[in-house]
Amino acid sequence: MEEHQRSSSSAKPFSKINGKVVIISEGQSAPGNSLLLRICSCTEDTPAESGEGKFSEEAYLRNGESNNFHGMKTTTYKVKFQVKPDFGIPGALVIKSQHKQKLFLQSATLEIINQNIHFNCNSWIYPFKNTNADRIFFSNTSYLPNQTPSGLRGLRRRELEQLRGNSTGERKEWDRIYDYDCYNDLGNPDKGREHARPVLGGYLYPYPRRVRTGRPRSNQDPLTESRPEKGKLDIYVPSDEQLSPKKLSELISNAVQATVHFLIPQTVQKGSRSFSSFEETSSIFSGKRSQVVEKWVKETLKKMVPDKLYKEVIHASKKTPLKLPLPQIIAENQLAWLDDQEFGRQTLAGINPTHIKRLKDFPPKSKSGVSSSITISHIEHSLDGVPFQEARGTMVILDHHDYLMPFLSIINRKGACVYASRTILYSRSDGTLKPLAIELSLPGCSCGKQQINRVFVPASEGTEAALWQLAKAHVAANDTVYHQLISHWLKTHAVVEPFIIATRRQLSEMHPIHRLLDPHFKDTMHINALARSILINSGGILEKILFSGEISMELSSKLYKEWRFDEQALPADLLKRGLVHSDPNSPTGVELLFDYPYAVDGLDVWTAIKTWVTDFCSIFYKDDDSVEADSELKAWWREIRTVGHGDKSNSPWYEMTTCSNLVQILTILIWITSGLHAVVNFGQYAYAGYPLNRPGLCQKFIPEEGTFEFAEFLKDPDQYYLKMLPEKFEMSIGVALAEVLSRHTSDELYLGQRPSEWTANEEVQQKFEKFNEELQKIEKKIKARNRNPELKNRQGPAKIPYNLLYPGTSNIGSKEGITGKGIPNSISI
Template identity: 65%
Template sequence: MEHGCCTSLPEYLNSSHPKIIDRLSPCTNHATQLPVIKGRIVVRRTLGRSGPGKAASVQLYSTTVIDPNTGKGKLTEKADLKHGKNTEHGGTLTITYKIKFHVEPEFGIPGAFIINNRHKYEFFLNYGTLDTFENQIVHFECNSWVYPFSKTKADRLFFSNTSYLPNHTPEALRELRNEELIRLRGDGRGERKEWDRIYDYDYYNDLGNTDKDLQHKRPVLGGSRKHPYPRRGRTGRPPSNLDPLTESRPDNLNLDIYVPPDEKFSPQKMSEFIGNSIRAIVHFLIREANLLFQHDSGSFESFEEIYDMFSSKRSQKLEGWVEKKLKNVVSEELVKEFNRARKENYVKFPLPQIITVDEFGWKDDAEFGREMLAGINPTLIQCLRNFPMKSRYGMKSSIKPSHIEHNLDGMTLDEAMAQWRILILDHHDYLMPFLKRINREGVCVYASRTLLFLRNDATLKPLVIELSLPDKINRVFLPATQGYDAALWHLAKAHVAANDSGYHQLISHWLKTHAVIEPFIIATRRQLSVMHPVHRLLDPHFKDTMHVNAISRSILINAGGILEKTMFTGKLSMELSSELYKDWNFDEQGLPADLFKRGLAMRDSSEPSGVRLLFEDYPYGADGLEIWVTIKAWVTDFCSIFYSNDIDVSSDPEIQAWWSEIRNVGHGDKRNENWWYEMKSLSDLIEALTTLIWIASAFHASVNFGQYGYAGYPPNRPSLCRKFVPEEGTLEFAEFLKDPDKYYLKMLPERFEMNLGVSLIEVLSRHTSEEVYLGQRQSSEWTDNEEVRRSFDEFEMNLQQVEKIIVERNGNPELKNRKGPACIPYTLLYPDTSRVSSKGGITGKGIPNSVSI
């Protein structure tokens, strides 16, 4: 072929590509005669940094033509990123670069590209789009950091949004698919650098810090019968000096603990996370500084003082003092954030929902019971099966039928139990072995049992509270409305709430969402190619989880971290969660199975969920089943598009390797349990995927985003108690009789712990503005499969119907538990497809796809 002026069209143009001929001139050079693929690469703009521009280049892999020298798809020449155009959409700054490739006519459709970053900084690659010469548009959903070649020593590979089961992979992409999976697994050695895209497992051996002092020693969680635990992502830091089994920790506060680049926050998410954290720190520091100015760091003296935490009172002198102190300990940028927060009047905590309508509605017994069905921990209450109650430690309960039979609306205890009308909130057996060690740390904790009666209107009437200590007679408290009996009852309820707060934060929230999901993420990245349809399905439900968990290990759940400072469990917090992991079964994490196990639903094949609630007015259960059924229908449709029968599942090598690794490695301490799905059938796959998506999205939303609304006012849900309930004849009882309210306040956390705890849950309860919610994807081009798109559109429409149902339920005056005495509508499982929550903030509604905060 000549490279000068053509005298005739080359022979290859007389092909079946008329569109190509239309684009060519008979007198052009060889390069311009070739078909052209044009496209664009979109990069998130990082504050203070320019985009990569011509310092980055792209090459395309063909889906149809194999290079005989490599056995992989044929590669194009490199195209540099050019003509960057800055845009802003929804607060997100992006740079769009144009790219252009001249290809041979037989090149076909691109199936992957590699990008080479010769810039000195990493950049966040949002997506790529190509317009082929065959008038096809090929999308690449990237959403990952691309690090400089000087660090990675390798180009970065991205596959298009076309999904293939392993045995359907085009030959030109097969080797790329296998190589990428091998690369992601690494070799399990060495310390990970921030640019390493390697997924591997490790124990929770990085919580303690013996190099600081022995008070910060913590057991390794995972890998033993005594302390089983899900695995976390491996960082490979060297062992500590004094304990070779414990990984060393940075000397100072460090949020840059390793996670693979695909799991890191985007620039916008990181900016918002830091901003929200600064806002909480401002709240905390202002309150603490105020205490120093007043020379008072102990208990609150009145409920009005606690209420003032949410007032807009400001002191310019005080704020100036805090700013001066901050300059000595944080960066200039963080001081600027402080000043911005101060100008925007962020020095006050927002008003929690629990006291918005009625400042004292939380004291009502009906609200106490309602929060077990519609609060932030509605997943523990269950039907009482046996009476008298037995303990696994041989301790007898002190609750007698005479304590409760007069309060059963005319029923006998046997009649009420036969009708499943006696419910129990049980914080007894799992706490009892830990109490002596916990109470040695300066807190006052009981193990508790609370019995409640299900009335005809489905509200719960508290019947009795039993508070237990090792080697002591259990104390029994009955409801009362007058005199010191009412005040003692109020103290007993506070101890129950403290138990429930600890269980909620450590088990319902941390263990059963954050911790158990991480091994599934690692296994998915290691064993399921990004081209695998199940990887595409699960990917949005894993967004940011590993990064959130890494930050948690750094500042929340570590020795001396925020949870140890604010929760009654103290330095035994994670050890306690390990003990309760022993009872964790994956096949019981789906909502129908969970409700059935707790005796709050019965099997019913006529119901879409397979179960029927014991009573309709259980907001978490009722709304949750609507969400569960909707998720399962979507998963069923999705899987049926790619799998025709059970053999397709059992013969899928990537699915089988994925499930085996989850069972034998990620949750390896549970490998021998017989409740794992066999993963030999389509129904096994559907059930497992539905459960995973439920945990990461709806279940997490139900236990996370209502935290500030209920626990933002600590008297409603104290995180610890500093006094036991006083016994008659003691000096403490005399103190109690003198001023019951003041005694109650002294029993609550001190000001420091209270302020710190409220600051934490304010951050945890906030949605970020870039959050992606159930029924949404970051891009409408996340898949090129039209059948999948139609099914996903139906999924979103079904969620809209769920929203209408929830609104109707909340407006039904006969459903007493939907709002309760505190007048808080139950919206924690409201999907919010209208995207009100996407504006960010504390909304109490909206189900993010993933455990992303």
């Protein structure tokens, strides 16, 4: 009997596959035998049944060797899998953790005779007792659904089912479940009626969806989700979307340093709420500081941030913080921000260059058909001798009128002093934009008085020049609010989250489009969750520093009604705004009308992205029929349109029927997450770091002749200007926020960079290298443009080179800090 067993065993001998597994430690004990690993073959084991592949025997980690990787302890373990001779090629790694703590699995590699099979994991492994599910990782070989090796079909289905969940229950830290919810967690009605906020998402307040957390409803409002315990920053995001421990620590450290620096300089004196001179405003960057945090600063800050962060700020206030650089807007010339040419340049190359548009009608009209009060006589003396009709064709408008007017009565009742503005500029012969007139409007009263309009024009000296500077400050406040709430938050952070959720739910990890998009989603959901905790929530930082206050997100919802995905393509956006001509002979299909740094650099980057996406898709999709046949891709696109952006389901969307449409959709998405976000985010400290250049609110209207305020203004125009701006505390918080958001983190990956071995496809690797080379060419072009003295909008009076679309393809990790350079792959801050 024993001889028979031995002969049977020898008839079916086991082969061995060696491998290595890399785990990043956070002080955990070694996993030892508590991690059970199996590999699954691409070959189906029982074709007549479930489509599951052949599995190896269970294996364990052993012989760990540790080293330091980017400041983190990494341990490489050996592992040996026993498989049958007909096992075939491994395609998946299945792990069951019986360890007491979570572990971060960076990668795994299997050594086959003539090749290595790589698994680019980068994921937390939680104990099985918490998750009640094995973790599945697929090798870095990509397959369309109908091309999936038979042995992996079952695991492909199972993994997606696990990620979708069942839309019930409160999410826990270890969950990897992606489903949708409205923005019903911004208010906190249990704290008081003043903290109630409308639910965003639905008919009344359309909005993109966020990831569902499943927290209980508040006691006072069954539509509103309860807030986490005070002081907690750990709002649920799926475990694979969490910031790395190193990055989270770095982010909190940056926030503490910035807050301490700006909240307790010598200029903060008890009872002194505004600056006394322009020179004094620059002193907040000097590094001089008091050892005492004033009581009013403490109390105000404590209401705004979680307890943990507040305690760290107060603790850090006893130490000497790092001296921060002067914002670039005042580094070369402290008065450059007052220059009209610099004012015009920032509409083209500042941090909100996406709102200016061609002036179609003169005088401009509101959507209701009501004409502006600006007349030819207001502007003709500023046209440098050019006849009005000749200059008319080059005029542009920065329009913050129509969307603000319905909200002004509410905003101004809350203590702010806000106008809706229209600013007309024209392109001079040297390419610079010259402001011609600013119209500031207020709604009429309930007694039937019509809308109040005041028009201001440039002046070089005297009272008119001082009034003109006040008018520009009000325009800057309008533009700041639009930038933060719409250009930055809504049009990048918020609109992208549904794409991330749908990608995880509908596109398998082994789907080529999932692999293409994955680096462009890094950290976004966690950053958005932190924003809901600190920035955009009731009583949050944006409500404190922006004139829109508690209606900020309601205003954002109104502008989402006008958002269309197809118009987010850069060429389409420029055409809609009338700033380019259609040109079928151009690679982008458009031709620029004047020196517009954002558009010039942006179109180069857009073209490079589109070429890369076209090359990538052509490898996997040979024709339109292959797009139509991709079941996962169709489900992905359907869910984005009908659920993630379900409130916009009736607006125009591309049909997922052709290769060209697929390329356009993916190019838009990658452009939003990389180039567009870099433009509206990383220049914030350079420009908004000096709050006089970009205030977030105004506390005084522009005085009218014959009033007490006008007499006060005439006595000291500069002091009136400073009193019109936010108080020191709000200014300081705004500057600290700009400093934190402008920082590149040490682990950032930039456009053209990816982790090694992200794909096994050599043709894809070659096309990606071609993409990287094109980005390097763009870098050289940008450097040359910035050196060209004829391109006056590249630097302007403030001498700030336009680098916000400089790709930054080399030197991974070397751009940490406030550099203004580099396009990160994703919305990761």
